[in-house]
Amino acid sequence: MISIENLKTLAIILLASFLLLGYISDDSAKSKNNENFEVTENIKLYSNGKLIGQWEGIGRGRMSGNTYSFKTDRGSFSNEIRISGDFVIETDPN
Numbered sequence: 001m002i003s004i005e006n007l008k009t010l011a012i013i014l015l016a017s018f019l020l021l022g023y024i025s026d027d028s029a030k031s032k033n034n035e036n037f038e039v040t041e042n043i044k045l046y047s048n049g050k051l052i053g054q055w056e057g058i059g060r061g062r063m064s065g066n067t068y069s070f071k072t073d074r075g076s077f078s079n080e081i082r083i084s085g086d087f088v089i090e091t092d093p094n
Contacts, residue, residue, distance in 0.1 A: 039059055039060050039091060039092070040056060040057065040058060040091075040092045041056070041057035041059075041060070041061060041070060041089055041090065041091050041092070042054070042055075042056060042057075042089070042090040042092065043055045043056075043057055043061070043068070043070060043083070043087060043088070043089050043090075044087060044088045044090075045083050045085060045086070045087045046085070046086040046087065046088070047085065047086070053083070055070070055072055055081060056072065057070035057071060057072060057081075057089075058070075058071050058072060058073065058074055058078070059071055060091075061089070066084045067082050067083070067084045068082070068083050068084070068087060068089070069081070069082045
């Protein structure tokens, strides 16, 4: 016969196992989604045919009139750069 103490111990072990399994499977799904949808852009700014600035953008930038805005870092405090003029955008899907 199984004692109450053994049942409690078994229940705690099973609960901890399920929680750990759920955390691991959820984390791997997030990393796969980030890999599939992350885009890096190489942005080059020219003046009179000469390269005057070059950046690696994180994600996709956006056009607003003649200005192109893009982020250069990840996270809450990411830098956003705005450029206008003659520029080239090369998109690298990751």
